[in-house]
Amino acid sequence: MFNFFKRKKQEETEVQQRTQEALEKTRSTGGGFLSRLFELDDITDDFWKQVKENLIQSDLGYDLTKKLIEQSQRRTLEEDTTRSKEVERIFRSEMISTLIDAQSKAQANVSAVAQKMAQQKQRDKDNAEVERRRREKELTRQNRNRGQATPSAPPVAQVIPTASTGEQGEKRPYIILIVGVNGAGKTTSIAKLSTYYKNGGASVVLGAADTFRAGAIEQLKLWADRVGVPIITRQEGSDPRSVAFDTVKYANENGTDIVIIDTAGRLQNNYNLMEEMKGIERSIEKAQSGAPHEILLVMNATHGQNGMSQAKLFSDAVGLDGIILSHLDGTGKGGIAFAIASELKIPVKYIGTGEKATDFAEFEPVAYVNALFER
């Protein structure tokens, strides 16, 4: 499980860098966070108290914080060490394993890799890679000048997920349903996700099934234009189920690879709206059996312990495949994701790190934790 630690620095993926960059702001304003604590030579009780405070202030929650600390304390006793470096290693591994548990479970569920597609794209990708490096260099130089971090090249889907083929072996679109509470950042996350897949070479169509909030359809339309993907809409106030149905139908008729369906924000304790969401899921299933293939909860990283309730109740209603942790460019550290991973085994799949369509990355547990420790 801890093979991750064997990775060499230079082997760290771009994803990891991006996660760290995303958390850069957090550190610069959050005050050094954990790593400063580990600069001590020896570990004292006061040290653990400070660790506890730091974790709580990152929204990990009271219980998980306590659990992490107790486990780490036990291991430091077992390994009979009070040296801060050792303790830091132990502590990191405890945090990472919490996330990895959920992550690996989810990775096992990842649908088949579209190999042919990947080969086709390899050449394009190589070209893109050259371009990316060039831009990255450029950006690094700029950053040095400005003295602050900016995300490097836009993330690109390396693998385009595919749905199982139809009865006659025909290709079927892969349907993603996006859900979340009001103001979580669903619409923006969809813009990012569609950019991510489009840049990865997939054709994408959006479904504007948030027919409730004023301006929501407009907002997604504008994004669709910017990203350059088609969008299926209906009038504001119309039935979101029919929008979802139409979108899936459109994708099936036009051979689209990826369908992303937006939904209205809903609070997880609102029975009627949660039922409505189940209705949307059913209408997608009606339009294409086996769909949706992926249901993602968009969660605001500045949210606290209520995130657990969100994950739990949305998961109870439609079954979640993962979380998009949005607003991670702020100073909120999204620590509730640890608690969710630990308790519900729902992984974070992506992170949103800004307002641009490219401020987006795949979630990397190791990088995330390292970023929290980074000095």
Place this chain on the structure above:
Amino acid sequence: MFDSLSEKLEGVFRGLTGRGKLTPADIDRAMEEVERALIEADVNLRVTQEFIASIREEAVGEAVLSGLNPGQQVVKIVNDKLIETLGGEASKIKFAQQGPTIIMLVGLQGSGKTTHVAKIARMLRKTQGKKPLMVACDTQRPAAIEQLQTLGRQLSIPVYSEGTEPKPPQIAKNALAEARKLGNDVVLIDTAGRLQIDEPLMAELEQVKANTKPHEILLVVDAMTGQEAVNVAQEFNRRVGLTGIIITKMDGDTRGGAALSVRAVTGVPIMYMGTGEKTDAIEPFYPDRIASRILGMGDVLTLIEKAQQAYDEEEAKRLQEKMKKGSFDLEDFVEQLRKLRNMGPLGGLLGLLPGVGKQMKELRNALETPEAERELRRTEAMVMSMTKDERHNPDLIDASRRKRIAKGSGVQVADVNALLQQFRGMRQMMKDMSRGGTPNMSALMGGGGGGGVQGAVNSRKTQMQRPVDPLAAFKSGRPPTPGSGPAAGSSSPSRPPTAPGAGQYRPPKKKKK
């Protein structure tokens, strides 16, 4: 998910009552539970620590030591202190002596600024007779202007916008001139969501302020915000000087500790809370309610109000008449069901009750099931599939009508039978009770609604204790008595023997994946 603080403290102090004296160690343990409760409610750690330091002094005082139930007393001290910290009285918007009152809303992305601009505009027009103008200064988020315009159209409130090209400080300035020209006496400025660490955007906000000199600068805070609420509030306060706070999304199941955090660090009053997506879902902020919510003690007042809204008095009188005459029909029955549903999901309502933790856990679990909710809907569907005559006079319903109703509502004939039996039993009981002299109207009404639930619970889980209508006490204006859980079955309507088919179990549909 959360256990209430009172329960926890009961645990801490259990067995100590006889000892007559609390050691400092006991207090420490109690304070640890208080800390835990506050942090689970998303109160900021620093705020929590200061808070605890201040109550510890009171807690080690005589009051607790001489108390019969130290746990309750600690809760009381904590509760009082919370209310005090949250600010005693609800605070209102102060209007300008002359010229338009300028109100600016600021906050992070997704906190609900645009929605609350519309809510406040609507509220001020309705309650104060103001003529508001809404100003679209969010040039960042795609379609934010369209959102405000749509809301303006819905409410017939004018919106001033210049598109996304001009700079917000300029738009705001022009809007003021426009307001003076049009004679608007309130100007509400919607600003883009921004991070408190985003230097250019924060500077821009200062510019908007300088250009418009707002009378009120309100920070919009999502009630679900975690530990960061403190930094957000502090920084916005430092940059633009807040005059008030709006806590949004309070209709969620969040404990709302962020309210305490922002209030504690800024010292400005929390003015309103947003309680829904519709433009009328805004309420004054009541510190006492939030205090008990933070402590997980249930929001009794909100519950009572919700119940009152759904069951107004006239309605109750009308029903009473009907029951006396025995003319309570299926239409009234389904009406009651709808009312019950309007109050929100049953589970959510029960979550507002105090003491749900212990006595009512079983009941709550039974009612929280999707099956219970589904049963309510099925009942409604059956009644809706009847003709008007059938609803008024259920005795008309013969075998072939039953078949038709079952078909129309997608249920089995047995289900229709069960409903009719249940209804007859209830009607009979109503007659009996009204003959009996002093019928408890409210309990009966609850029984009407509860009947559906009860049917659901009993038919699904035959081993369940018979639940009573949890709202009965509230509707009749009596305070809830702890322990009046499932055991107090006397007020629940007597039911006929179980109808055929009512016991068969229908498993909830599983997700196909």
